[in-house]
Amino acid sequence: MAALVPSTFSGIADFMAIVVLLSEFAMLRAPLSRSQIKLYSFQSMVVTVLAIFIAADRHIDGLYAVAAISLILKVVVIPAIVLRLLRDAKVELVASNRIGVASMVLISILVSIFAMVVIDGLYVHSKSLPTAALGVAVAVVLVSFLLVIFRSDVVSQAVGFFSLENGVSVASLVVAAGLPLIVEVAFFFDLLVAVVVFGVLMRVHHGRTQSLSTDLLDQLKG
Amino acid sequence: MNFILEAILIIPLSAALVSWWVTPRIGKILSVLSGTSTFVLTLTLVDSKTPTALAGWLRADSLSVVFLIAVSFLYFTTSIFATGYVHKVGDRSVGAKYERRLFAGLNLFCWAMMAAPLVSSMALLWVAIEVTTVISALLVAIDNTEGATEASWKYVLIASMGLGIALFATILLYYVGSTVFGHNYDLFYPSLFGAAPRFPHQITELAFVLAVLGYGTKVGLVPVHTWLPDAHSEAPTPVSALLSGALLAISFYAILRYFQVTVLTLGPRFPRDILLAFGLASLLLAALYLAAQRDLKRLLAYSSIEHMGILAIGMSFAAPIAIVGVLLHVLAHAAAKGTAFFGAGSIVKKFGTKDMTRIRGVVRVLPFSGPMMVLAILALSAMPPFGVFRSEFLIIYGGLSSPSSAVVSVLVLLVTIAFFGLSYFATRTMLTPALQGMVSKETSWWIVTAMAMGVFALLILGLHPPSQLSDLLSRAASELVVRP
Amino acid sequence: MKVNDGAMTLALATIQALQILTIVIVSPFISGVTSHLEARIQGRRGPRILQPYYDIKKLFRKETLVPNDASWVFMAAPIVAFTCYLIVPMLIPVLTNYPLPLGYIGDILGGGFVLSLASFSLALAALETNSPFAQLGSSRAKTFGALIEPSILFVAFTVAVITTTDLPYFEAAAARSSISQIVRPAHVLAVIAFFLVVLNDTGRIPVETHSGTLEFGMIEEARSLEYSGPLFGLLKWGSAMKQLILYVLLVNVFTAPWGLAGTQKLSALLLAIVAFIAKALVVGLVFAMIDNSFSKLRLFKITEFMAATFLLAFLAVVALFLGGG
Incomplete structure (x- = not known):
């Protein structure tokens, strides 16, 4: 039952996708908001490297531009904005785990396997693309949902959304590397706008409650 | 040669920019003017035969026009309503700064909602709808009450996550398209519709389900509707009217676009x-x-x-x-x-x-x-x-x-x-x-x-x-x- | 020995003995260099490189003290452990890339069991002493050993699926066969997991400080607290050998199975010894750097380290079937 040996290209690409997934796991359990943001920055770095790698291998010049924007925006600017926000808020640690770390990780593992099995069953097979990474990307998306669900502080939830976008980026690199540049730029612009909005709302929330926990947001019901 | 499509986009955008800088009074007049002219321009599209503009990036077929009418009508009436809504009342939240923000936001919001049916590519459609999310999230929070903050946070988080799924659907759709077109093409509707019968089935199914789930979050389809009552109730009323009457419809329009492709592929x-x-x-x-x-x-x-x-x-x-x-x-x-x-x-x-x-x-x-x-x-x-x-x-x-x-x-x-x-x-x-x-x-x-x-x-x-x-x-x- | 084509070739049995001898003789040297490097990174002058040899020599000259309650188990344990460490090098590719006659008597799991026997006998001996710290150490070592076990099993499983056997020689051959085998996700993840296992098993930071004297943080170190004289010397030597054995698995099986002798020629074997020492030193340097860049985890946080290790090993298996191989 020896598994087929993947090509060097897809081996490396798949591995980077798995690193993105692993950093998602790490965000899930990281206790400090600051370390979550740094993990996000690291994750974005991996996505950027993956973009460069695929650009070099497939000779898609547009991807270099995407990688450059991704480097500036996701690796540097967005983490810097959120870190600055955190510094202003002067909150180090938000007790926000709704369930234990072990249960979170176990559920995430199950969810990831589910994602991979489902995508594996779709037969997205292609000789030139590391299609296994698509399953991993879906797993990243689902685990980012778990991050938003299981952690009840604004930073985790915002980082959950940003890393969801990283998961989608991996997917787009894997199966849609030729996406027109204008569209990619629009995506990134959107992400930046979203970050600003998240930032504004975090600031408003903190100004109002002196806390970054979302447990206080339970007024509206019915 | 006419520039109706461009005008429909430029007028609200410039109204938004200008009303940010001028006094609220002029801002209100501008908004009403912009709303009226946008509505009138849209009505002129009713008879037209699928005009395109900007090298095909803008396109208004009959389906788009229906939704454009819905949005521009609400833009028109809401601009009138909003003028009265903030008019000489003892409401604590009302001040010149608030009014400027509100009117600039309303114009910008309507601009994004007008853009969504006008763009001719699945990818730009997603971009436009995400822009509506972030603008409207700020508008929901504009009253700066406890409820508004909570509603806005829930809204932007849930809707953004939903749109993340929609983006995934877009990527998958791009992938199924690339099996026909090769690896470099634009997601224009006409070419997608032309090639849709040859798309692989399973992934198209997945893309459609994800699109319904993702855009459905913004439409307010159960079970992904949870942000909707909060945001509608806590937003300022002009924003609520636009959210409910126009934004939900625009998101439904996005689902309809996927519906079109999926019907062609899967029946x-x-x-x-x-x-x-x-x-x-x-x-x-x-x-x-x-x-x-x-x-x-x-x-x-x-x-x-x-x-x-x-x-x-x-x-x-x-x-x-x-x-x-x-x-x-x-x-x-x-x-x-x-x-x-x-x-x-x-x-x-x-x-x-x-x-x-x-x-x-x-x-x-x-x-x-x-x-x-x-x-x-x-x-x-x-x-x-x-x-x-x-x-x-x-x-x-x-x-x-x-x-x-x-x-x-x-x-x-x-x-x-x-x-x-x-x-x-x-x-x-x-x-x-x-x-x-x-x-x-x-x-x-x-x-x-x-x-x-x-x-x-x-x-x-x-x-x-x-x-x-x-x-x-x-x-x-x-x-x-x-x-x- | 016979002369063939003008070069000396050695009998397979001799090579086998040479493998064991290499481990026995080189292991204190690697420990010495590692602790010297560590000291240099910290800005200290550090011990001499050959210090472990002097230590062992000194210990062998000293008298043996035995706790009052201890039985023959206490005396036998270091010898059993040392013997185990002598057996394992037969099973793994220390110098050659072709299996030696006794190379088939045990696979990765077999080697693991032999190492466990060594650890088990030391734990028993620690219980004999009635010293609270030694007993604490053995109970902790067994607890964490049980927690790290699943990761080892999953790494072995990954190897088994990749090579269809569990023999270290075949894993090394697979890794050598092409770059694709090295970069495939399952292999990389398994290697990282195994690396963490080695960190744990050699008692390095973040699990344990190997150079400290604070009994409360000790796990494996605490077990030898009551030993003295030649038995203690054997223990120190044994733990250096165990460390080197694990390094062998790390470099010669998983990450860099190059530079091994492909023939029975003496020159090739000598070259292999040099290459092996160089590779082991690189690993030692990496470990020294890790020691200096991280802090020790609190005892109750060690389980998270284990969980992370397990996650990697588990993902390796998942990747085999779903993550692209």
């Missing part, structure tokens, strides 16, 4: 079933919640969920007449819900509360907007002679002529439950005797004007839609169910 069966499931769930939940609401704006929000459910169910019926009904419903719902929210804004201003147990005798204290509010509520419960009646009638008629007539009976039953919920509200708050000490006086004539336009539009749609509009609807419906 109508699969997408219809998916929409039916979401539609029934939405209708059921909304009908039940409608009966138990105390908050006036939440009531209207659940009514929106109900109507979005009706849209989804209508799309699941095979008959073309039901599709025409769905498109008419988009327009009628925009008019009715806009009017109802305008009325709610007037009531909230008058009574200083959204709690329906403390609102009494609206018809007596608001001599014009009160009765028009009653009309709007009746229209929302699909009473003749209003447009919603006609559209729901078409949907049910189409449903009866299709095999799924069991669904029709469920639909009628749930709409009836919703009707009871709404009419219970209406009798409790509208037709009761006025409270002691309430003076019978309108809050603002701007509001009355906006509502009158809404009621007028509802009556036109219900009694005798212009023949150009009927042609447009049937053309759009045939685009939706086109066979390769």
Whole structure:
């Protein structure tokens, strides 16, 4: 039952996708908001490297531009904005785990396997693309949902959304590397706008409650 | 050579930019002017034959035009309403800065919502809808109350996550397209529709389900509707009206685009079933919640969920007449819900509360907007002679002529439950005797004007839609169910 | 020995003995260099490189003290452990890339069991002493050993699926066969997991400080607290050998199975010894750097380290079937 040996290209690409997934796991359990943001920055770095790698291998010049924007925006600017926000808020640690770390990780593992099995069953097979990474990307998306669900502080939830976008980026690199540049730029612009909005709302929330926990947001019901 | 498509985008955008810098007074005038001219320009598109602009990146086929009309009509009326909404009141949140932000935001919001049906690519459609999310999230938070902050956070988080899924659907669609086009192409609708029959099936299925789930988050389809009542109730009323009447419809438009592709690839069966499931769930939940609401704006929000459910169910019926009904419903719902929210804004201003147990005798204290509010509520419960009646009638008629007539009976039953919920509200708050000490006086004539336009539009749609509009609807419906 | 084509070739049995001898003789040297490097990174002059040899020599000259309650188990344990460490090098590719005659008597799991026997006998001996710290150490070592076990099993499983056997020689051959085998996700993840296992098993930071004297943080170190004289010397030597054995698995099986002798020629074997020492030193340097860049985890946080290790090993298996191989 020896598994087929993947090509060097897809081996490396798949591995980077798995690193993105692993950093998602790490965000899930990281206790400090600051370390979550740094993990996000690291994750974005991996996505950027993956973009460069695929650009070099497939000779898609547009991807270099995407990688450059991704480097500036996701690796540097967005983490810097959120870190600055955190510094202003002067909150180090938000007790926000709704369930234990072990249960979170176990559920995430199950969810990831589910994602991979489902995508594996779709037969997205292609000789030139590391299609296994698509399953991993879906797993990243689902685990980012778990991050938003299981952690009840604004930073985790915002980082959950940003890393969801990283998961989608991996997917787009894997199966849609030729996406027109204008569209990619629009995506990134959107992400930046979203970050600003998240930032504004975090600031408003903190100004109002002196806390970054979302447990206080339970007024509206019915 | 005409530049209508460009103008429709440039006018609101410049209105937004300018009203950020000028005094609120000029900002209001600009907004009303921009709303009016956008609406008029959109109406000129009714007869046109799918104009394109900007090297094909902008395109308005009949389906787009239907949604453009819905949005621009609400833009037009909301700009009038908003002028009255912030006009000389002792509301603490109102100040020059607030007004500038509000009007710039409203114009920008409408600009993004106009852009969504105008762009001709699945990817840009996603971008436009994400822009509507971030702008409207800020608008929801603009009142800076505790509830507004909470609602806005929930909204931006849930909607963004939903749109993340929609983005994934876009990527998958790009992938299925690349099996036909190769690895470098734009996701333009015409080319997608042309190639759709050759797409691989399973991934298209997945893309469609993800698109319905993702954009459905913004449409307010159950079970991904949870942000909707909060955001609608806590936002300033002009924003609520736009959210409910226009934004939900625009998101539904995105689903319809995926519906078009999926029908061409898989045949109508699969997408219809998916929409039916979401539609029934939405209708059921909304009908039940409608009966138990105390908050006036939440009531209207659940009514929106109900109507979005009706849209989804209508799309699941095979008959073309039901599709025409769905498109008419988009327009009628925009008019009715806009009017109802305008009325709610007037009531909230008058009574200083959204709690329906403390609102009494609206018809007596608001001599014009009160009765028009009653009309709007009746229209929302699909009473003749209003447009919603006609559209729901078409949907049910189409449903009866299709095999799924069991669904029709469920639909009628749930709409009836919703009707009871709404009419219970209406009798409790509208037709009761006025409270002691309430003076019978309108809050603002701007509001009355906006509502009158809404009621007028509802009556036109219900009694005798212009023949150009009927042609447009049937053309759009045939685009939706086109066979390769 | 016979002369063939003008070069000396050695009998397979001799090579086997040479493998064991290499481990026995080189292991204190690697420990010495590592602790010297560590000291240099911290800005200290550090012990001499050959210090472990002097230590062992000194210990062998000293008298043996035995706790009052201890039985023969206490005396036998270091010898059993040392013997185990002598057996394992037969099973793994220390110098050659072709299997030696006794190379088939045990697979990765077999080697693991032999190492466990060593650890087990030391734990028993620690219980004998009635010293609270030694007993604490053995109970902790067994607890964490049980927690790290699943990761080892999953790494072995990954190897088994990749090579269809569990023999270290075949894993090394697979890794040598092409770059694709090295970069495939399952292999990389398994290697990282195994690296963490080695960190744990050699008692390095973040699990344990190997150079500290604070008994409360000790796990494996605490077990030898009551030993003295030649038995203690054997223990120290044994733990150096165990460390080197694990390094062998890390470099010669998983990450860099190059530079091994492909023939029975003496020159090739000598070259292999040099290459092996160089590779082991690189690993030692990496470990020294890790020691200086991280802090020790609190005892109750060690389980999270184990969980992370397990996650990696588990993902390796998942990746085999779903993550692209």
